[in-house]
Amino acid sequence: MILVTGGTGLVGAYLLLDLLQKGEAVRAIYRSHSNIQNTKKLFEKHRQTALFEKIDWFEADITDIPRLSKAFKDVEYVYHCAALISFDPDDEELLRKTNIEGTANVVNCALDFKVRKLCYVSSIAALGDTKEGETLITEETDWNPEKLHGDYAITKFGAEMEVWRAAQEGLKVIVVNPGIIFGSGFWNNGSGQICKKIAGGFPFYSKGVTGIIAIEDVIRIMTALMNSDLAGNRYTLVAENLSLEKILFTIADGMGKKRPAVYAGPLLTAIVWRLDWLFSKLLFRSRSFTKATSKSSHSQEIYSNKKIAQELNYSFISMEEYLLNLGKEYTN
Template identity: 50%
Template structure:
């Protein structure tokens, strides 16, 4: 029996579809009925038949609430932990600690108590250290707690530490660290906003650079790693290192829209996030830009996926093809 947390999110919903293609029994947790509709929408991008969705046994539970999780673990042998709270807003830091660190600690404790066989955790490149001497970042780059890290980076690193604790208790563990994940189904949140913004005529770009990957190229290696004789290892999942300008241009071309043409410089975002912060203080609304999202927009980081490619003999789909597919689903 397989358990998936975060099954109503981008990675979790696509993971559930691919797991449902197998014959294993699957459990997944959810918090609201409306979130299940999003999962069905993701399944519809693959097939018009909801037979696969009906294979999932859903439990209303929350990883921050241990009593709600206890019934979920009955007969579970393998766990995919995809649940997380993502934000670059400093005011969400406490919530991120609660979900990402304490929630993962709860899950690890439940895994240990249930004596599960293997745990796959979806971390992030935000929990990987920066480049040394200009070389590509790999799994050996150590995260530096002395840096001015975002709350998201801190809590994802903290969550990884909880998962490694599970490995010390005899549970086989694999950790994946995806780059920016591009996929269909969640166009009003996270990386999905890149597509909706460009479609609606977004004019601006920055020259920051980072690793990008298709959601399919996240979930497929996860399944392969869980089925392989691999344990207590972490793997960066990045198909290509691209500038945000290249991503925006690719999306605009796929939509047949005008490419963003106004370059935003670091000093401009430095002023903008401060103004956005001040406005949010008066209005109580979410700031359109934060210190860390502004910093990320201009930072240049390049990653190596050599380890996963060699371990699984895996070949990533090009970002160009990924963008074309996501744009097609957006229009549909």
């Protein structure tokens, strides 16, 4: 039996589809029954409704140890995809509880139930920080606690520490650090919100560079690593490093929408994150743009995929064509 946490999210849903198409027996953890519909729609899109019915859904929260432990009965392999994604500083406590404490609970259960192997889905946000004059980030780049990091990045890094601690206690683990993951069908979450903003006429762009990858590549690599003898390693999953300008323009072209026309330089984003802080206090709303977000929107750092490309002899999907098609699909 394979256990998938976060089975109603983008990574979890695509992973469930892939595993079931390969004939695996899977159990998926969910928190809200309504979110299961997102996964069901993905299976329906691929005409795999019959496979969807084979999922052993299990209601649990990764922060609830007694309930979570019951999900591990007869489980041999675990894909830990569940996480809270938020860039609002007010969510710091919830981020820590979900991403760090929740991951600690998952790996502890894996140890207790003698799970054979666990794959943890981290993020490039948890990778290290370049030194002055450097631009390339690899799996070996050191994390600098003195540098500015958002709470999401800090908690994903903390979650990795729990995974490595479990590895020291005998659990076979694989950690993957994907860039921004693009995929269709989950328009209200993650990268799907980028498509929604562009469709709504979002006017701003910046020239910072980030690593991106298609969901299909993420799933293929994760399952290949889990089916291999490799363990105790982390892998950066980035197909290409593209500027935010290129990403937004390409999706807009695919949608047949006007490209964002206002360049948001460092001065403008510095003003915006301060105004966002002020309005969040005055209007009692969540933050949507922070100092850390502002910094990342101008970053020129490059993420290396050399390790995973060589390890698996892997060729990635071309992201420019993928983003164009994603934009087309969003409008259909």
